[in-house]
Amino acid sequence: MGALAFSILVIFYVVSYHREEILKEQIGERLMAIAVTAASQFKPEDLEQLRFAEDMKKPVYQRVFEQMNEIRNSNKEIKWIYILRPTDQVNVWEFVADADANYFLDVSDDINLNGVNEPSEENVFTGMKYYSENESLLVGLKKPSYTKDYEIDQWGTVVTGVAPIGSGYVLGIDMGIEEVLN
Numbered sequence: 001m002g003a004l005a006f007s008i009l010v011i012f013y014v015v016s017y018h019r020e021e022i023l024k025e026q027i028g029e030r031l032m033a034i035a036v037t038a039a040s041q042f043k044p045e046d047l048e049q050l051r052f053a054e055d056m057k058k059p060v061y062q063r064v065f066e067q068m069n070e071i072r073n074s075n076k077e078i079k080w081i082y083i084l085r086p087t088d089q090v091n092v093w094e095f096v097a098d099a100d101a102n103y104f105l106d107v108s109d110d111i112n113l114n115g116v117n118e119p120s121e122e123n124v125f126t127g128m129k130y131y132s133e134n135e136s137l138l139v140g141l142k143k144p145s146y147t148k149d150y151e152i153d154q155w156g157t158v159v160t161g162v163a164p165i166g167s168g169y170v171l172g173i174d175m176g177i178e179e180v181l182n
Helices: 001-041 053-057 059-074 133-138 177-182
Strands: 080-086 093-097 127-133 152-153 155-164 167-178
Touching: 001 059, 001 155, 001 167, 053 059, 059 080, 059 093, 133 155, 133 167, 155 177
Parallel strands: none
Antiparallel strands: 080 093, 080 167, 093 127, 152 155, 155 167
């Protein structure tokens, strides 16, 4: 009886694991497809103008910000959308634009209203450095890609799809783990 119960438990675990892997792959491919379509809406020459926090006040940043939010609003499963560029340092990227960051937004909103400004509530600005060992970002500079596993950073646990914008930028689109598993 114990061996049968153990066998059922193992089978349940294997089926659950396999289901989750297939789900991550399907979601990654969907996010990658959205990223490919969305990346075509951005011009590298516009992004080149965005280097410093004060550049968020430029009309070009406002255009990029609006485009990213239109993309997210058209795809309700998207949690985060952003544009990064590589730096000279290994695994260090620089934010160019983010759908949740603008000069008129408070960079320290207490989103969950618990009185504490947690890292997950940290807003970003143009030029902010971001450390990531996410291999799909590097691949995404040359061709569309997605994470094969969950990525974890201060903003949460996500599956990411990416696509190049020109030859020096990558558009990232994330779906949170809570959306993946539901």
